[in-house]
Amino acid sequence: MQLPTLSRTDSADTARLELAGIGVRFGGIVALDDVSLQVPAGSVVGIMGPNGAGKTTLFNVICGFIRPGDGTMSLDGKPFTPVPHRLSARGVSRTLQSLGLFAGLTAVENVAAGASGRHRSPFVAGMLGLPPAAHRNRQALADASNLLDDLGIGSYAHTLPPALPYPVAKKVAMARALISDPTLLLLDEPAGGLDQTDIDDLRELIRALPQRADSVVSVMLVEHNVDLIMSVCDHIAVLDFGRVISQGAPHEIKADPVVAQAYLGDREAS
Numbered sequence: 001m002q003l004p005t006l007s008r009t010d011s012a013d014t015a016r017l018e019l020a021g022i023g024v025r026f027g028g029i030v031a032l033d034d035v036s037l038q039v040p041a042g043s044v045v046g047i048m049g050p051n052g053a054g055k056t057t058l059f060n061v062i063c064g065f066i067r068p069g070d071g072t073m074s075l076d077g078k079p080f081t082p083v084p085h086r087l088s089a090r091g092v093s094r095t096l097q098s099l100g101l102f103a104g105l106t107a108v109e110n111v112a113a114g115a116s117g118r119h120r121s122p123f124v125a126g127m128l129g130l131p132p133a134a135h136r137n138r139q140a141l142a143d144a145s146n147l148l149d150d151l152g153i154g155s156y157a158h159t160l161p162p163a164l165p166y167p168v169a170k171k172v173a174m175a176r177a178l179i180s181d182p183t184l185l186l187l188d189e190p191a192g193g194l195d196q197t198d199i200d201d202l203r204e205l206i207r208a209l210p211q212r213a214d215s216v217v218s219v220m221l222v223e224h225n226v227d228l229i230m231s232v233c234d235h236i237a238v239l240d241f242g243r244v245i246s247q248g249a250p251h252e253i254k255a256d257p258v259v260a261q262a263y264l265g266d267r268e269a270s
């Protein structure tokens with residue numbers, strides 16, 4: 001795979017991503033309230049919280065789908081105002097809970113499509129007959145094919161998404177996020193719908209991410225599977241009603257009575 005060419009600062013004292021005082025309101029609903037957290041370079045940071053706590057809103061803010069009413073963000077120490085279609089050029093990519101694969105493209109084409117942003121060689125543009133990019137499309141397809149092999153699903157390269165078993169489709173979505181060589185990867189419920197064997201696979205994959213190739217990859221993970229989040233994260237933030245009610249290492253979160261209380265309310269724990 002092609003390595004990232006962007007210059008980055010990976011010094012230990014500069015967080016890859018820093019959120020300070022983020023606030024989001026939807027009409028009268030406070031979805032996020034004074035949320036501050038850091039994602040150090042090379043770390044895996046988990047976001048937990050009951051339904052409606054603000055987890056998805058937080059990811060949407062980081063991806064630029066929602067502009068916060070309050071607060072600031074920085075990426076590698078520089079002010080960060082995310083714009084969705086420019087995210088991969090900033091080294092940020094995301095998997096969607098709903099996968100979002102193109103039904104009319106094969107698995108390998110779906111993954112190659114994810115290379116567009118970083119390489120500025122729109123594979124999709126090539127597919128639409130826009131000039132010229134043929135060489136880069138071939139490169140993107142070769143990279144995509146290698147990535148599917150790495151993830152152990154190379155035999156599905158030419159299968160269309162509707163025919164993919166769900167765990168394979170999830171890996172294709174992960175490969176599409178990885179092909180742009182992100183240095184910050186946002187995973188939205190990656191374990192959802194997977195059985196224990198697939199979750200164990202995913203655990204190994206997430207653990208290996210920070211040392212991927214020559215990049216220092218940071219990961220943010222929204223996940224309901226408590227075992228998974230506790231076993232892969234260096235740091236966890238717990239949201240409730242839009243506020244960070246607890247932050248710390250997994251063992252600290254496990255022992256925090258405030259966290260247990262948040263999951264014991266009249267809302268269903270999730």
Ligand SMILES: Nc1ncnc2c1ncn2[C@@H]1O[C@H](COP(=O)(O)OP(=O)(O)O)[C@@H](O)[C@H]1O
Nearest residue numbers: 026029031049050051052053054055056057058
């Ligand atoms: N687009 C929206 N319009 C209005 N309210 C929203 C919107 N998105 C989220 N909310 C509300 O904001 C709160 C946080 O939602 P969300 O971030 O989806 O929570 P979570 O992902 O933790 O379940 C909830 O009360 C939800 O109903």
Ligand SMILES: [Mg+2]
Nearest residue numbers: 052055056057
């Ligand atoms: Mg959500």
